[in-house]
Amino acid sequence: MATPTHAVAEGLGGTIELRTNTSSNARLNYEYTDGNTYVDDKIEAYDRHTMTRNGGAGKDDSPFHGKDGLQRLSSHADDEFAPRSDGSDSVASTERIENIDEAGAGEGDEAGEMVYRVYKRRWFGxxxxxxxxxVVSWDWLTFSPVSQYAAEYYGHSESDINWFSTAFLFAFxxxxxxxxxxxHWGPKQSIVTAAVFMILGNVVRVAGSHSRTGGIYGVVMFGQILIGLAQPFVLSAPTRYSDLWFTNHGRVAATALASLANPFGAxxxxxxVPFLATKAAEVSNAVIYVTIIxxxxxxxxxxxxxxxxTPPEPSGSTPKESLRESLHxxxxxxxxxxxxxxxxxxxFFNSISSLLNQILVPYGFSTDNAGIAGAVLIVVGLVAGAISSPILDRTKAFILAIKVATPIIGLSYLVFVFIPPTRTLAGPFVVLAVLGAASFSLVPVALEYLCELSYPMSPEVTSTIAWGGGQLLGGIFILVSDALKAGPKADPPANLSRALIFTAVIALAAVPLPLSLGLFGRKDKLALRRLRSDDATHSHGDGGQSPV
Known part of the structure; x- marks a missing residue:
């Protein structure tokens, strides 16, 4: 049975409708919606299924074959495609091509042009x-929310338990x-590698948590490091995956979904975890539950x-710079x-997430309160990211979003210095909600804008450097905060007030950097290079796009 192909193109006050079958008896019907017939338009047919064949030899016997090999309506206009008197191009670009047949995917049309498509299978990946x-983020924070119980179970101090988080970050x-x-060679190998490390690391943690002598700190640490080695292979992958599978109208949202899942796991x-381990003896059970998941x-x-x-857009098929050239x-x-x-x-997000229990508990908050505060930080952030990402996908207002989010983040860390001593639940919840909303809105925008600025550098380079820097600083900030912890005679004992001051100072110092983008005569350096490449290709009629 022949598969229908339907194309609609706008031109000269009307719409030409092309309906073809892939059988050898293909028919062409065209009609203007305003009742007039203007066959002076030449319509590029991007899909190879709109081309009829003669005896399987690949010869085009359709009535709209142009000299340049493109499929066109017959016309009284000269075949050299001279510009019209009104200054417009004589070739009407295809506005919409719908192809419900996936057969033959991966090839261009008979003119040798690439057909750009997006595929439903992209959602599985x-x-x-x-x-x-x-899950890798949940693995990271298996012990931090119940640090006091974990310290008792494994026979070590809370500072030693903090090293579970710190070592995880350094492994990145x-x-x-x-x-x-x-x-650089594709996201699948990286994703599979992460899965292997996660399985091995979790099995090792279970072994270290269920020995006959109780918990074995060193074995659990080794398992934690293995899981930490898994994280960069999935946390750095979203920009590479979205570049490979999505168009510029969906990349920010795709990157946001995969990237923001990491803090959602946290x-x-x-x-x-605080509900799974309500006492030291239950820590091992929490490890088993997380391992199964x-x-x-x-x-x-x-x-x-x-x-x-086939690639979703021209930038997806553009050869990426080699790793050596990317350094330039x-x-x-x-x-x-x-x-x-x-x-x-x-x-700082990594540091706060790891130490939130130790920040709030000295001031009379319960472990459950600290866990809920951490959830507020992240859940509100996820909602904000879910709202902002589709909007920014359409508007491409990356610079504005970055310049709005960074001052809010810096000020939130400053205000948070004064919140724990209030000993009220509303304070941490409100400040952490604002901090989460600004932080989570920034993450996908910054990652995608880095890809735009560095194009044609492969996306994983800037993504891995950005995340790697965050994990490295997160580990350092945890160590610094632990060193700044107050002594047992302080009021309250073991508080992290000085650590919060340190956090606020550094966070505010970073605010002017993104605010200076485009200043000092460098506005031309902010061009969206990847988007410009895609738009330039489409504007010259070099390919069509069809969802499959």
Missing amino acids: LVQLTLLNL VVASPLTIYML ALGQLI SIVVSLPAFFIPAAPP LLKSVELWLILIPFAVYVG
């Missing part, structure tokens, strides 16, 4: 990447070079598609004006 980012930095290399850890989520990673048969592009001042504050704020 995106959901899997999202779930892995969620160690694996970053390999992450960049693997993502929220689940903050909220759920991690293994179940990791297994489908081996079955995701590696790459689409990193000299851009604008890149670092975003990379530095991004790393600082991600670092």
Whole structure:
């Protein structure tokens, strides 16, 4: 049975409708919606299925074959396509091409032009990447929300338990070079590698938490490091995945979904773990529950598609700079004006998430209160990110979003210095909600804008550097905060007031960096290079796009 193809193109006050079949008896029907017939338009047919064939030899016998090999309506206009008197192009570009047939995907049309498509299977890989980012973050915060119970169970101090989080973050930095290399060749290898590390790390943690002598700190630490090695392979992958599978109308949202799943996993850890481990003896049970979830989520990673048969847009098929050549592009001042504050704020988010229990409990808050506060930080942030990402996908107002979010983040850290001593629940909830909304709105925008500024550098380079810097600083900030912890004779004992002051000072110092983007005669350096490449290609009629 022949498969229909339907194309609609706007031109000269009317709409031409093309209806063809892929059979050898293809028919062409065209009619203007205003009742007139203007066959002076030449319509490029991008899909190879709109071309009829003669005896299977590939010869085009349709009545609208142009000299340049493109499919066109017959016309009284000269075949050299001279400009019209009104200054417009004589070729009407296709506004909409719908093709419900996936057969033959991966090829261009007979004229040798690439057909750009997006595929439904992209959602399978995106959901899997999202779930892995969620679970790896939950693994990270398995012990921090119940640090006092974990310290008792493993026979170590709370400072030693903090090293579970710190080592996890430092492991990210160690694996970053390999992450960049693997993502350069595609996201699937990276995602599968993360799944393997997560499964192994969780199994090792279970072994260290269920020995005959109780918990074995060193074994659990080794498992935590293995999971930490998994994180960069999925946390740095969203920009690479969205570049490979999505158009510029969906990349920010796709990157946001997969990236923001990581802090959402932290929220689940903050909220759920205190209910799983209400005393020291239950810490091992919490580890088992998290391990089961991690293994179940990791297994489908081996079955995701590696790459689409055809790219979604021209930028997806553009050869990326080699890793060596990418180092030259990193000299851009604008890149670092975003990379530095991004790393600082991600670092403080990691630090606050790991230490929130120790920040609030000395002032009379319960472990459950601290867990709920951490969940508020992240859940409100996720809602803000879900609202802002589609809007920014359409408007491309990346600079405005960055310049609005960064001052709010800096001021939120300043206000938070004065919140724990109030000993009221509303204070932490409100400030952390504002901090989460600004932080989560910034993350996908900054990551995508870094890709735009660095194009044609492969997206994983800036993504891995940005996240790696955040993990490195997060580990350092945890160590510094632990060193600034008050002594047992302070009021209250073991408070982190000085650590919060340190956080506020550094956070405010980073605010002017993104605010200076475009100043000092450098506004031309802020161009959206990848978007400009896609628009330029489409404006010249070099390809069509069809969802499959």
